[in-house]
Amino acid sequence: xxxxxxxxxxxxxxxxxxxxxxxxxxxxxxxxxxxxxxxxxxxxxxxxxxxxxxxxxxxxxxxxxxxxxxxxxxxxxxxxxxxxxxxxxxxxxxxxxxxxxxxxxxxxxxxxxxxxxxxxxxxxxxxxxxxxxxxxxxxxxxxxxxxxxxxxxxxxxxxxxxxxxxxxxxxxxxxxxxxxxxxxxxxxxxxxxxxxxxxxxxxxxxxxxxxxxxxxxxxxxxxxxxxxxxxxxxxxxxxxxxxxxxxxxxxxxxxxxxxxxxxxxxxxxxxxxxxxxxxxxxxxxxxxxxxxxxxxxxxxxxxxxxxxxxxxxxxxxxxxxxxxxxxxxxxxxxxxxxxxxxxxxxxxxxxxxxxxxxxxxxxxxxxxxxxxxxxxxxxxxxxxxxxxxxxxxxxxxxxxxxxxxxxxxxxxxxxxxxxxxxxxxxxxxxxxxxxxxxxxxxxxxxxxxxxxxxxxxxxxxxxxxxxxxxxxxxxxxxxxxxxxxxxxxxxxxxxxxxxxxxxxxxxxxxxxxxxxxxxxxxxxxxxxxxxxxxxxxxxxxxxxxxxxxxxxxxxxxxxxxxxxxxxxxxxxxxxxxxxxxxxxxxxxxxxxxxxxxxxxxxxxxxxxxxxxxxxxx
Numbered sequence: 330x331x332x333x334x335x336x337x338x339x340x341x342x343x344x345x346x347x348x349x350x351x352x353x354x355x356x357x358x359x360x361x362x363x364x365x366x367x368x369x370x371x372x373x374x375x376x377x378x379x380x381x382x383x384x385x386x387x388x389x390x391x392x393x394x395x396x397x398x399x400x401x402x403x404x405x406x407x408x409x410x411x412x413x414x415x416x417x418x419x420x421x422x423x424x425x426x427x428x429x430x431x432x433x434x435x436x437x438x439x440x441x442x443x444x445x446x447x448x449x450x451x452x453x454x455x456x457x458x459x460x461x462x463x464x465x466x467x468x469x470x471x472x473x474x475x476x477x478x479x480x481x482x483x484x485x486x487x488x489x490x491x492x493x494x495x496x497x498x499x500x501x502x503x504x505x506x507x508x509x510x511x512x513x514x515x516x517x518x519x520x521x522x523x524x525x526x527x528x529x530x531x532x533x534x535x536x537x538x539x540x541x542x543x544x545x546x547x548x549x550x551x552x553x554x555x556x557x558x559x560x561x562x563x564x565x566x567x568x569x570x571x572x573x574x575x576x577x578x579x580x581x582x583x584x585x586x587x588x589x590x591x592x593x594x595x596x597x598x599x600x601x602x603x604x605x606x607x608x609x610x611x612x613x614x615x616x617x618x619x620x621x622x623x624x625x626x627x628x629x630x631x632x633x634x635x636x637x638x639x640x641x642x643x644x645x646x647x648x649x650x651x652x653x654x655x656x657x658x659x660x661x662x663x664x665x666x667x668x669x670x671x672x673x674x675x676x677x678x679x680x681x682x683x684x685x686x687x688x689x690x691x692x693x694x695x696x697x698x699x700x701x702x703x704x705x706x707x708x709x710x711x712x713x714x715x716x717x718x719x720x721x722x723x724x725x726x727x728x729x730x731x732x733x734x735x736x737x738x739x740x741x742x743x744x745x746x747x748x749x750x751x752x753x754x755x756x757x758x759x760x761x762x763x764x765x766x767x768x769x770x771x772x773x774x775x776x777x778x779x780x781x782x783x784x785x786x787x788x789x790x791x792x793x794x795x796x797x798x799x800x801x802x803x804x805x806x807x808x809x810x811x812x813x814x815x816x817x818x819x820x821x822x823x824x825x826x827x828x829x830x831x832x833x834x835x836x837x838x839x840x841x842x843x844x845x846x847x848x849x850x851x852x853x854x855x856x857x858x859x860x861x862x863x864x865x866x867x868x869x870x871x872x873x874x875x876x877x878x879x880x881x882x883x884x885x886x887x888x889x890x891x892x893x894x895x896x897x898x899x900x901x902x903x904x905x906x907x908x909x910x911x912x913x914x915x916x917x918x919x920x921x922x923x924x925x926x927x928x929x930x931x932x933x934x935x936x937x938x939x940x941x942x943x944x945x946x
Contacts, residue, residue, distance in 0.1 A: 331675055332565070332573045333517050334659050338601050339576035345607060348393075350579055353571050354503045356396040356529065357578065359389035360410065361475035365482050368446065370453025372461075373482045375468050389476065391582070395490050395499055397506055397571075399529035399541070401548075406433035408499070409451070409479065409490040416477045417458065419469060445494035447481040454479070507567060515566030517573070525570035526559045533581025533590075534597050537665035544670050545570075581663075588618040592724075594711050594732020596662035596673040602680065603657040613656040613680045616649070620687045623704040633704055639688035645681050654681030660740055664729065673733050676740045686742045693773035696907075697793035698914050700765035700934050707739060713766040714752045716759060728752070744781050747899070750774040754902050758840035765934065768910040771903035778900075790904065794911040796919055801889060802901035805850070806908025808885045809835075809842055812857050813913075814930040815878050819860035843905040847893040857882075877929050880920075 343350045351357055363376040379387040395408045404425050406415045411433055414420035418430035434455050442448035479489045489495065510523040530541025547553050547562045554562060560570070580589055580599035591598050600621070602613035620636065623629050635648045645654050658680050662673035678686075691704055715726035734746040753767050776789040791798065798804070813834050834842075834853060841849045864875045897905060914934045917925045 330677070331661060331672070332569070334601075334603065334677070335573040335576040336517055336569055337603055338580075339572040341603075341607055341610065342576065342579060345611075346579075349391075350575060351393045353568055354395065354397045354499065355393050356575070357391050358394050358396070358410070359476060360392045360394070360478050361389045362472050362477050363488070364416075364454070364477055364479050366450045366454060366479060367482055368450050369457070370450050370455075371457045372454075372465065375465070375472070378478075392478065392488070394478065395495075396529070397503055398527050399543075401527070404428045404432055406436055408436055408502075409488075409495070410476060412474050412476050413469070413472060414474065416479075417462075417469065419462075419473060421473050440495065440498050442494075445492050447484055447487075447489040447492045448495060450481050451479050451489050510567065511561065513561070513564050513566075515569050516564050517569040518566065520566065522566040522568065524561055525565050525567045526561065528560060528565070528570045529574045531574060531577050531581065531663075531670055533578060533583060534663050534665050534670055535592070536595070537670060538668055542665065542668055542670045544672070546669055548668075588622075589614055591622050591706075592708050593662065593736045594727045595724075595729040596664045596733060596736070598660065598662045598736070600658065600660045603659070604653060606653075609653040609656050612652055613658060616652060617658065617680070617683065617687075620684065622706045622708065623702060629702045629704060633691075633702055636684070636688040636691050636704075639684055640692035645684050652680060654679065654684075656680040658683045662733065662736060673729075674736055674740070678740075683740070686740060689742060690739045690773070693777050694769040695792045696765060696769045696772060696910065698916070698934050705766050705769070707736070710735065710766060710770060713764075713770055714749065714756060716756060717762050718760070738777075744777055745770075745774040747774070747778075750899050750903055754843075754899065754906070757906060758843070761836055761839065763835070763839070763906060763909065765910075768906050771906050775900055775903050775907075790907055794915040794918060796884070798908075799888060800901070800904055801894060802897050802904040803908035804885050804889055805842070805846055805893075806905035806910075807912035808850075808882065809839075809853075809905070810909045810912035811878060811881050811885065811930075812853050815857050815860045815864070818874060818878075818930070819863045843897065843902050845896055847895045850893045874929055 339350065343352070349357065361377070361379050363378055365373045365376055367373050377387075378390045378392075380390055381387045394410045400407070406429065410416070412420070414422065414426055415429045415433040418426060420426055437448075438452055440448055440452075442452055480487060481489065484492070490499075507523045510526065512521060513524040514520070515522050515524070528543055528545045530543060531537075532541040534542060545560065545563050545565065547559050552562070577599070580587075580601060581597060582590070589600055600614070600617060602610040602617075604610040604613065619629070619632055623632060638648055639645055645652060656679060658678050660674070660676045660678075660683075662675070664671045664673045694705065695703060711727045711732045712722040712724075714728065714731055715722040715724075728748075731746065731748055731752060735749060737743065738745045750771060753770050757763050757767055772790055772792075779785050779787060779789050787800075790803070794807075795803075816834055834856075838849050838853065842853070861875050861878060864878070894901075913932055916928055916931045918928045920926050
């Protein structure tokens with residue numbers, strides 16, 4: 330089903346993007362340099378084709394070049410383009426260097442150059458190069474193992490492989506190649522056709538082999554059956570094999586125009602749509618791209634509003650008449666596995682159904698006060714499970730299994746993994762970062778578990794401060810935030826800058842307070858009494874603040890048990906974190922009469938939150 334869907338996607342984009350998606354027998358490859366030839370085969374210049382951006386490393390450009398079959402580990406030259414080992418006989422890897430050089434030029438010389446000045450110049454090049462290689466050493470030393478193409482100076486900017494005479498002969502080469510293949514029924518389109526023996530490489534999956542990796546591959550006898558060799562075990566037609574590889578490489582391309590590729594843990598995730606009208610598919614892809622990876626742009630506010638209403642049951646068609654809800658939608662997650670690519674996850678749905686799941690996901694995450702636009706991108710959530718050091722979380726520290734389970738919960742609407750809650754709580758204890766993303770994940774895990782399990786006789790947690798919430802863990806989290814503020818105010822009275830305090834009670838006691846409260850809360854309450862006494866000795870403004878603290882402690886402790894719990898389970902540790910977050914950042918709270926008043930010690934969320942979303946790839 331995956332390959333069939335990719336074939337359908339190729340058929341669509343080959344019409345919409347003919348210059349970016351090649352036909353059969355051609356491939357979009359990364360090319361760095363072009364050797365510009367004079368008519369006698371000598372070098373006029375070596376052009377740098379790479380893309381140069383200020384303060385960024387130069388990257389190869391993409392061009393459509395001739396290729397009908399992928400390369401294995403042996404010596405096998407491409408036609409009229411390849412890396413420097415094949416085209417120039419120079420490389421940092423000396424293995425089989427002579428054979429590679431000979432194989433490339435043997436294929437070049439096999440073409441009839443009678444009616445092509447470009448091919449004539451190219452076939453004269455080896456004689457010049459063999460005599461003048463050392464003279465060009467300086468210009469080629471930085472281009473070792475990069476891909477090269479050729480063009481004739483008199484032909485303008487047209488590459489040799491783009492000349493009409495070569496294209497005519499290349500069509501014959503393709504026909505001869507197909508004639509040698511065996512016939513069979515293609516498992517993708519059901520047609521009797523030529524069966525591909527080798528599938529081309531898929532590129533763009535992070536940490537896979539730089540030359541590309543394969544989804545369909547049979548390189549050992551143990552993988553084969555019934556005497557079938559190589560790709561015959563999969564029975565995929567040459568045209569269908571070409572289509573799915575080309576479509577996938579297009580989806581995996583790394584450039585600023587690609588909004589259908591994102592990283593979730595170790596998996597590179599791509600998505601696309603299928604509809605009767607191409608415009609409907611394109612609109613669906615654009616909408617879901619923004620939903621899965623929201624930007625900070627102003628238009629995200631309208632997206633957030635739309636998703637919020639969808640989560641409350643309003644039909645997508647009413648909110649976005651330009652979208653077709655029945656549009657098919659596909660999501661594919663790929664991760665590296667040596668020379669192969671593993672399918673991490675694969676989901677098929679409709680735009681309407683996927684929008685509902687994404688909307689429900691953001692609804693489960695929603696916390697007040699929210700940070701930013703309140704729509705944390707899916708890839709950012711995985712970084713919340715990694716330790717934060719020097720303000721950064723590294724992708725290498727994200728569990729692939731956990732990232733995959735999180736994606737599964739989002740795209741299917743199933744329960745979030747309990748290991749997600751455990752991991753987030755562990756990270757908050759170890760690095761002390763209690764931020765919007767981590768706390769919202771705690772809320773999402775707990776609330777979805779409650780909603781999907783009617784046997785759990787408790788209400789879902791509120792997205793904003795709930796002074797009526799009687800859960801002991803939630804109230805203790807609120808109380809801990811008040812005690813932390815009392816400590817900071819008392820230290821400030823002694824002339825200390827709160828921002829320069831070496832360690833607050835959160836830094837020292839968060840882990841114990843949220844897991845084994847009976848061990849630390851009695852001591853924290855005694856210290857708070859001493860801190861309050863210091864605050865009362867200050868001016869009238871501070872006295873008002875002391876009264877505010879007294880009222881908050883009394884209001885939170887009302888109806889709580891007289892003894893502190895010895896242990897809190899994972900769900901209650903999550904409630905503790907949510908209560909702390911609500912109390913610490915909510916600007917308006919209700920007094921005894923139910924009237925909203927200013928929270929005198931509320932902290933601005935954007936100033937306080939640690940930059941856990943700063944990532945290091």
